[in-house]
Amino acid sequence: MSLEQREREFHFSDSDFHELVGIVGKRTGIKLAEHKRSMVYSRLARRLRALGFTQFRQYIQLITAPEGEGEITDFVNAITTNLTKFFREEHHFTHLRDRVLKPLAAHPPLGKRVRMWSAGCSSGMECYSMAMTAQEAIPDIERWDFKILATDIDTNMLKKGQEGIYRKEDAEAVPPEYRKKYLVRHGGAKADEVQVIDKLRALSSFKYLNFISEPWPVKGLFDVIFCRNVVIYFDKETQRRLFAKFAEMLKPQGWLYIGHSENLMGVSDSFESLGKTVYRKIA
Numbered sequence: 001m002s003l004e005q006r007e008r009e010f011h012f013s014d015s016d017f018h019e020l021v022g023i024v025g026k027r028t029g030i031k032l033a034e035h036k037r038s039m040v041y042s043r044l045a046r047r048l049r050a051l052g053f054t055q056f057r058q059y060i061q062l063i064t065a066p067e068g069e070g071e072i073t074d075f076v077n078a079i080t081t082n083l084t085k086f087f088r089e090e091h092h093f094t095h096l097r098d099r100v101l102k103p104l105a106a107h108p109p110l111g112k113r114v115r116m117w118s119a120g121c122s123s124g125m126e127c128y129s130m131a132m133t134a135q136e137a138i139p140d141i142e143r144w145d146f147k148i149l150a151t152d153i154d155t156n157m158l159k160k161g162q163e164g165i166y167r168k169e170d171a172e173a174v175p176p177e178y179r180k181k182y183l184v185r186h187g188g189a190k191a192d193e194v195q196v197i198d199k200l201r202a203l204s205s206f207k208y209l210n211f212i213s214e215p216w217p218v219k220g221l222f223d224v225i226f227c228r229n230v231v232i233y234f235d236k237e238t239q240r241r242l243f244a245k246f247a248e249m250l251k252p253q254g255w256l257y258i259g260h261s262e263n264l265m266g267v268s269d270s271f272e273s274l275g276k277t278v279y280r281k282i283a
């Protein structure tokens with residue numbers, strides 16, 4: 001037994017790790033690489049402690065048994081990586097404002113209907129960055145049929161998104177003039193949190209969606225889809241299926257924004273590249 005193994009609170013063998021990799025892949029599409037071993041250990045150790053288990057084997061037995069179905073939500077929530085930021089990759093929001101939303105404001109579509117989707121939204125910072133951008137570009141947005149859908153597989157993140165409450169330090173990434181308009185103090189005397197204003201929360205709806213289980217409970221067609229920093233965890237085949245669905249769900253010439261380290265080469269030919277990680281559906 002290695003020193004690391006002896007010092008660990010719970011027994012965690014190679015075969016435990018490989019079995020968990022298989023379960024995560026099947027449930028979420030996320031491909032866990034070898035170097036994620038200690039991450040998997042530390043994230044799941046909390047679940048083992050909560051359940052009073054002494055070894056990973058017991059946990060694996062639980063989540064692979066029919067009576068363990070209830071634990072799957074906590075298991076998936078523990079495994080997902082939710083790193084996000086307000087206005088992450090700021091150039092996307094400048095593009096969204098100037099090239100997509102302002103032209104829509106100038107020539108409103110039928111019924112002033114616009115749909116945007118933050119796909120893999122984590123705690124909602126991406127969705128609310130989209131909402132702030134939309135409010136800036138379309139000042140009378142409340143008179144539009146304008147909606148932003150935010151989806152994720154992690155139910156804890158969806159709850160955070162619905163509340164729209166964030167630490168002040170996270171809000172520092174919001175441009176100061178937007179912070180004044182769109183965030184209000186939250187948290188009583190301590191007031192170390194802010195909340196997104198009701199008007200922007202009303203534009204947004206948070207829903208559970210697992211990309212790898214079909215059918216998706218989502219109705220198209222969308223003008224804009226943000227799916228950023230999600231598919232890096234998926235294999236190419238899963239990415240192909242995902243982007244084929246996004247192509248189906250976008251309007252002709254609809255916009256797709258992906259993460260800075262992602263690209264569609266060998267994944268989809270339904271889109272043309274129109275700038276750094278900005279794509280448009282080929283009509």
Ligand SMILES: C[S@@+](CC[C@H](N)C(=O)[O-])C[C@H]1O[C@@H](n2cnc3c(N)ncnc32)[C@H](O)[C@@H]1O
Binds near residue numbers: 209
């Ligand atoms: C790194 S975060 C990216 C958040 C945001 N899009 C951004 O770029 O800041 C990736 C998100 O994808 C979600 N995710 C992972 N697998 C998923 C799946 N199979 N279905 C839906 N969402 C998934 C995770 O829960 C996580 O919140």
